Amino acid sequence: MAQEAHGALHDLLAVRGVTRRDFLKYCGSVAAMLGLSETMAPQIAAALEGAPKLMPALWLNGGSCTGCTESIAQVDTPDVATIVLDYLSFEYFETIMAAAGSWAEKNITKRAEEGGYILIYEGSVMTGQDGNTLFVGGGPENEGAKKGIEILEEAAKNAAAVIAVGSCAVDGGWIYGYPNASEATGVAAWLQHKGITTPVVSMPTCPVNPEWVVAMVVQLLLVADRDPAKFLQVTPMVKVPYTDAITGEKVTLLMPKAIYGQTIHDNCPRRGHFENGEFVTELGSKEEAMGYCLYKVGCKGPQTFTQCPVTRWNRRASWCVESGAPCIGCGGLNWVDNNSPFLKRMSDMRIGDTFVQPGTIGAAVGAVAAAGLVVHGIGMKAAGRIGDGPPMEEMKAYDRKRLAKKGGDK
């Protein structure tokens, strides 16, 4: 029966020392992520094992720290996620491919001509300096040199789908943060701006969680029979309206609902303490160890829509809030500006080049108003208005003036 791992996958698993049991367990967690029953695990395993292998894919890096690649590739133990990702045949993957120079570049051009691939894009689209960034083949003076933006457009145009991994690719990420000197923006907005209609799936967090990328690969292989069009059809998506400040585009970001449909606060293991009103006031305190809620030390969980508490991080070992750190909202849009300072409940408001907390503004305005009323009250007393009120006018000032004028005319 399909209880035996076989073929290419079997070899891969064996080489990396992953048991069949580990593999099934992993498939179960992927099922949970996709919103499927965990009894689907054997089917997921079978689909992976039976996959005739290799869906062509390109992995491009934009303006980023390459953290998403690190997050996926940097493992020190045999890891199922990377094995599953081997089902994508990366014909270009700058950080980890063996090919180099013009050979590597030709892989992009050739694949873009042939079509039938998915494009995974990591990093922001840097539109500043006339797009003269992320050059391949030397500077603008070299013939045949290409701007990073051109490579993205070329690769995206013919792709069956683009997966924008990590917050940078979604909306510019931390590079988009004030003052955004490189005029960074996200893939979806940029492609729409250029009239490229290839569908873009957006997968924020900084970096992207590798398990989620795996979940999407499984969804593509299993549920959508390797057909990206069907993938988009059968994968429930949250449609997030987003206005990009760099291009002025209004885009609808597609984010897989199973991953980005609920807030962290909805699923947080510390939530019980939130409702009880039991909070951590100081990092490193006893309360933090007891699992109290991190709201007061700036947790952005209530505003951040990701499945971090369910999937967790670092091979499902733990995650920010579980390890005692407030969520800094890296899965949100324009996340740095919207969530810093990270240890304060609210983001700062920027007035010119100074940053102020909303609470400071409220309290200051309130205090000025209170002082103003006291002074006004003293004035009212001095004017003798208190008690019966002022003597009333017999006629409106306006009418008096008009009458006087009329009188003068006559």
Next chain:
Amino acid sequence: MAGHPHYREAHPLIFVITHWINLICMVMLAFSGFYIHYPFFDGFMGVARGMHFVAMYVVIINLTFRIVAAFFVKTAQDLDSREVDLDIKNWLPQEKNRHQFWETVKYYLFLRKEGVISAKYGSLQKIAYLATIPLTYLQAYTGFAIYGPSMDLGFFRAGLDLVGGPMNMRVIHYLGMWVFILFTMVHAYLANIYNFAPSKLIFLWKETVPEGKH
């Protein structure tokens, strides 16, 4: 001494009740709002949120009822008179308020001595009272846009994009509270600065009739 007389016709019982409900809700909303913003003591978050969620519905229903009632209930045309007309007419700017805006400002800046002729409410007062209507509904909109069960609706998603995300919406909702606090400070000050007759009427429904008047 209490200046001009204060008759019940100015605030029929139904509006005394709506004002009470509104005041109680606002105090609950602001208190629980401060707590939700930053829990300044332990053990109250569940209660604070529950309080906020109950009061937010009540305040919206109360305001909507108050507006509808304005079209049916009659109130005094002038504060010192028992002659009544439809409340909505007395609520909106009237003939008596014309040309009086700057005069009222001048009066409060001590640039003129005599009080200005006004209808039931002066022009500044009408602007302030009318402004509480859109403000309350705006507060409701920003509130529902950060409320788990409703924030996913397209109507609120669009607003979230407009202001740049749920954090900014929270900041706006929070600053909205300060606008209400400012309004209430000025409102309570002006209502009570001369004497407490207006408060006796709006809270206790007690008339104040100075000697020699009836």
